[in-house]
Amino acid sequence: MENPPGVGELTPPDRTLLGPGPSPVHPRVLRAMSTPLVGHLDPAFVDIMDETQDLLRYAFRTENEWTLPVSGTGSAAMEAAIGNLVEPGETMLVPTNGYFGGRMAEMARRAGGEVVHVDAPWGEPLDPADVQDAFDAHQPDVFGFVHAETSTGVRQPQVPELTRIAHSHDALVVADTVTSLGGVELRVDDWNIDAAYAGPQKCLSCPPGASPLTLNDDAMDKVLSRDTPSRSWYLDLSLLEGYWGDERAYHHTAPVTNVYALREALRLVAEEGIEERWARHRRVAGALKSGVEAMGLELEPDDDYWLPSLNAVRVPDGVTDTGVIDYLRDHYDLEIAGGLGDLDGEIFRIGCMGHGAREKNVAFLLTALADALD
Numbered sequence: 001m002e003n004p005p006g007v008g009e010l011t012p013p014d015r016t017l018l019g020p021g022p023s024p025v026h027p028r029v030l031r032a033m034s035t036p037l038v039g040h041l042d043p044a045f046v047d048i049m050d051e052t053q054d055l056l057r058y059a060f061r062t063e064n065e066w067t068l069p070v071s072g073t074g075s076a077a078m079e080a081a082i083g084n085l086v087e088p089g090e091t092m093l094v095p096t097n098g099y100f101g102g103r104m105a106e107m108a109r110r111a112g113g114e115v116v117h118v119d120a121p122w123g124e125p126l127d128p129a130d131v132q133d134a135f136d137a138h139q140p141d142v143f144g145f146v147h148a149e150t151s152t153g154v155r156q157p158q159v160p161e162l163t164r165i166a167h168s169h170d171a172l173v174v175a176d177t178v179t180s181l182g183g184v185e186l187r188v189d190d191w192n193i194d195a196a197y198a199g200p201q202k203c204l205s206c207p208p209g210a211s212p213l214t215l216n217d218d219a220m221d222k223v224l225s226r227d228t229p230s231r232s233w234y235l236d237l238s239l240l241e242g243y244w245g246d247e248r249a250y251h252h253t254a255p256v257t258n259v260y261a262l263r264e265a266l267r268l269v270a271e272e273g274i275e276e277r278w279a280r281h282r283r284v285a286g287a288l289k290s291g292v293e294a295m296g297l298e299l300e301p302d303d304d305y306w307l308p309s310l311n312a313v314r315v316p317d318g319v320t321d322t323g324v325i326d327y328l329r330d331h332y333d334l335e336i337a338g339g340l341g342d343l344d345g346e347i348f349r350i351g352c353m354g355h356g357a358r359e360k361n362v363a364f365l366l367t368a369l370a371d372a373l374d
């Protein structure tokens with residue numbers, strides 16, 4: 001290119017982000033991101049790493065030593081979990097009730113694993129009896145489930161029952177907690193989850209870039225005693241141990257600014273208190289639910305598996321989802337999303353996550369949605 005491109009100053013629109021993520025970033029997190037960089041091996045950064053890991057343990061409700069932010073988006077933490085825990089030739093059991101179970105399957109295959117399924121329709125959780133049957137039929141080595149399915153707005157209940165079934169078959173359990181960490185009750189230790197990964201851009205209200213991951217000793221023992229190295233060098237947890245473990249030796253250049261952001265986002269969680277935060281999400285999303293129902297709209301999942309952080313609202317007859325979504329964006333600078341996969345065109349997905357989970361956003365959304373549907 002001969003001449004410099006005439007690109008103007010960056011002025012993104014000021015959207016209210018009430019979709020499936022990213023959620024609105026807290027101003028304190030934005031401020032943390034504008035503080036000066038230090039080196040990723042600087043003793044000051046090592047302290048920041050320790051603090052971030054402690055705060056992550058608090059949010060995950062775990063004592064797991066192996067708790068760290070993986071450099072990359074939620075899919076990087078997901079691939080770190082699956083790619084390290086599934087060895088070539090092993091079998092992973094994954095759910096079919098949403099978009100992200102499909103991604104688990106794809107990652108397990110690429111790790112050299114065989115994939116078997118436990119079925120449930122999109123929009124419904126897994127039934128423990130079906131999980132039991134799938135274990136009896138296939139004896140999988142690893143079981144993955146999605147605690148908060150962002151594509152359907154379903155929260156998987158009965159998690160301790162699912163982990164009990166898996167452990168009675170000597171399998172490890174990987175939980176996708178991308179849309180639950182920091183917003184919906186999640187107890188990694190009490191529920192006996194072996195590995196859980198998350199994304200910072202949902203209920204933690206942090207930009208994407210450094211994604212939480214925690215593994216217990218059983219999971220780490222498996223990682224450290226693999227017969228073959230993980231297929232990914234970058235996400236090989238036995239190598240990442242050198243950086244996030246005691247040694248603090250170079251593996252790759254950590255995304256320093258994203259770690260600052262995550263630390264501040266997690267400090268906000270600790271200040272609020274994790275249980276109070278879960279209660280706030282339930283309260284604010286409850287107001288949203290009552291509001292849309294009062295408008296004559298239907299919230300999809302049953303109360304028993306309602307996911308406060310992601311509300312799936314059925315698109316009413318005579319309306320196209322994209323028409324409403326575009327109207328809200330163009331007239332109100334407001335982001336919500338449509339359905340994916342089996343629910344494409346069927347639902348609106350309205351996020352109630354982190355700093356977005358506030359009453360004023362509910363009032364704004366209901367006013368704007370009523371206008372769009374008028």
Ligand code: PLP
Pocket residue numbers: 020021073074075076078100146148149150151176178179199208
């Ligand atoms: N799992 C779930 C449940 C998600 O909602 C997402 C993203 O929306 C992911 C995994 C992947 O995360 P990312 O898009 O940050 O890579």
